[in-house]
Amino acid sequence: MTEVPDVAAAAEFIDRTLQNEGAWYRADEVGYRLGGALASYGSSIGAVRGTVRDALRKFKDMGHDTTVMLASALWGQPKPGSQPVFERRLAAVVLLQTKVQVLRHSDLTRLEGFLRSAQAAELAGPLVSDVLVPLLAGLDHRDRQRAAAVLARWRADPESQLQTAARLLEKELTQ
Template structure:
């Protein structure tokens, strides 16, 4: 998993270098301080993920999902999660959607539960979950349906919203 650590460090460092204090202040204020911000633009986040995938072309399914999890987490102990890192995780999953499996629904569930903002939850639902579910067939689709049924009864509003979107694939 050295490549995953290196890719996460590359993305984190690049996003910090692309950041601007005034954007960071605006993002943190807009999100109510629940997430930290480097102040990198959405375009910089997308470009950084693209560059990371070019630099680390051998990331397989496990590498992609572990990298997404590393980016979703906090950059160092005691710090807050960073909006741009989490957005990079969403972009990574969007770009590598064809690699995702029904077993990744648990990871997506964790991301949705901890998104802290619709700015992260909505693209997870519409640009990751929806196409993932649309590509599933047979037993994988049945297993995903069981997960979505559980989400429908969950108190978390993001999961209920995801279950509604996922229900469109029945």
């Protein structure tokens, strides 16, 4: 499988498109709803989904490494010293939902970081239900055992978001 040579170009395409699709009134609403925890471009959910779809068409054949690097780039700050942006993080979730088949048990640590820093139920919920659940469902027996060890650690973590995710996901591992 061919990897996209320039993750930065894909992240820039998504970021620029999301900014162009934004509206101040939606940005204000998101900022108010999230208590200023994340910045917002004011892009609609449909625009976020369409932007990720267009990026996947433009930057074809994304494999595992490119997918997780792009998701991490989108999850982070758009530039040093700036606040993370809700729509960029939502685009990372949509990307991971779309490419969940390329994810591995070793990605649980990265996804843990996303859950810890989500700062919004609208991000944490889909990460669990639409990324982690199908990821775990696709693991073989050995990787399920490894994932169970990670979930046991999450269950004991003081972060309530991880505890909740662990409880939901352990049900998936036992099915």
